[in-house]
Each structure stands twice: as structure tokens, then as C-alpha cells.
Amino acid sequence: MMLSRCTSDIFFEYSVPLIQQAIEENPDLDINVIVHSTTLLPGEIQDRLTRLAETGSFHPHFFAPEDDCDFRSEVTRFLSQRLAGKTGKVLVPAMRLDDDDLLSPRYFDILKRYLSLQFVGFTIHGPRGYEALYVDGHFAAYSLLDAPKTGIGLAHLSLWNATKGRFASKNILPPGRHSDTDAHAPVILDGSNHVILRTKHVFNDARATREGYSLNTSEDLDRRFFKDKVDPSDAKLRRNFPTLRGAVTTSDPDYQVKETQTSTE
Numbered sequence: 001m002m003l004s005r006c007t008s009d010i011f012f013e014y015s016v017p018l019i020q021q022a023i024e025e026n027p028d029l030d031i032n033v034i035v036h037s038t039t040l041l042p043g044e045i046q047d048r049l050t051r052l053a054e055t056g057s058f059h060p061h062f063f064a065p066e067d068d069c070d071f072r073s074e075v076t077r078f079l080s081q082r083l084a085g086k087t088g089k090v091l092v093p094a095m096r097l098d099d100d101d102l103l104s105p106r107y108f109d110i111l112k113r114y115l116s117l118q119f120v121g122f123t124i125h126g127p128r129g130y131e132a133l134y135v136d137g138h139f140a141a142y143s144l145l146d147a148p149k150t151g152i153g154l155a156h157l158s159l160w161n162a163t164k165g166r167f168a169s170k171n172i173l174p175p176g177r178h179s180d181t182d183a184h185a186p187v188i189l190d191g192s193n194h195v196i197l198r199t200k201h202v203f204n205d206a207r208a209t210r211e212g213y214s215l216n217t218s219e220d221l222d223r224r225f226f227k228d229k230v231d232p233s234d235a236k237l238r239r240n241f242p243t244l245r246g247a248v249t250t251s252d253p254d255y256q257v258k259e260t261q262t263s264t265e
Contacts, residue, residue, distance in 0.1 A: 091116075095151075104194070110195060144194075144230055
């Protein structure tokens, strides 16, 4: 996971609680998050990451902007320490998750279906979920997302040789770019649940215009990128992404920020 300053609020307020829930609900999995972050981050954010590391599942790694970020070496070093004294072979599913995207705890229900030796070298993907507009510290609107080529929820299953302390697989992350992973490795698409959420905001590379989004009317939102709007009170959305409770909505004709009622489904 790569953390930047402009999206740290999304990471801490929305993504971290989802990951923590997944860890609690899956004691049979040893879920760990290596957070790659630049030393240029403000001190308060670095301190917050350091405190998060006290949970034992989040592992901040700060690097200077001029340094190369060698993910394989970092994961190899981490597993060598984590699995010291172990022998045999260990399945290691690994993915990259941007700090402004969300992964539902329900994703791990999908992942666990394929944690067996016969799928080593495969990439497992949950391509269905939601797209959300993030503005002024709030999620403002939602639409359905079906993105078999996106990198969110794209995990590569590799093999770790604990006896030798090294990977027995060529790749530890999905090979190639997320848009052409299927050209480099078999990909399993399991769209049985909505488990990913892609964020759109003025700081990311998926923004609609160079200047940012126009938020004058809900019609404008529809015209730009929301084809299949989802109501913030949608039961599946709130069940799969519980940190989104209290999100904001759009009303026609003018865009307005307002609290939604918290449901108890």
C-alpha cells in the first residue's frame, strides 16, 4: 500500500477500519499490510502511521523520494522475519492497494476459495463493486462498478519456501500492468459480491478534468461518470463497506452535502 499526504484521510478514516475488520473476521489468515510512504510526509502523519504499527498488522516503511521502492525485497525481508523457524511451503497472496481505494472485508471470503496449491501462479480478482466521488472530506455519490481490468482486489498467489527463506515463485504481485495481467498469468474473476470501491477525486489520476470535478448538479455527475447510481442507503453497499455510514448524497437539481441516517441492517 502506498500512502500520500492528499489521501491520508481516506486511508485512516475509511480504509484502515475495513482492513482491521477483515483481520478480526479472518483469524485463519495472517493478514499484514506493508505501508510504503515517503519521508516527505508531514510528521503528524508519520507519527499516526507509527502508532498504527502498534496493532501488529500494519508495517510502515518510509523511503526517501530518490530511493527505489523494491517491493519484492521488502516483502522477502518481512516474511523472513515473520516466518523465522518455520519449514515447508506457505501460500502468500499479495496485492497492491492504493491509499484512496477501499477493499471490503468480504473480499477475503472470495480469496479464501482459491488458497490452494493448484492455484499458485494465478491471480484472483474480485472485479465488482462501486465507484465513489470524494470531495471536501466526504464521499458524495456512488455508482456500480464492474472493472475486470482494475488493480483493486487483484491478488497474485505465490509460494514461499520457509525452509530456505525465499520465494519459490517468479512473481509475488500480479505481473505486468493491471490492465494486461491476463496476458502474463491466469486470472480468476469472481464477481459473486461487490468487494471493491474505487475513489475519484481531484488529486487522483482518474479525475474527470484537469481542473477537477464540476459539482453543480446531479445531472452533471451523471453525464461525467455515474451511469448506474447507487443510493448511499443501499443495504449491500453499507454492509460491505460499513465505514461509509454517514456518507453524503446528491439531490436534484442542486448538489448538497447532508448526513444520511445510519441504518442497523
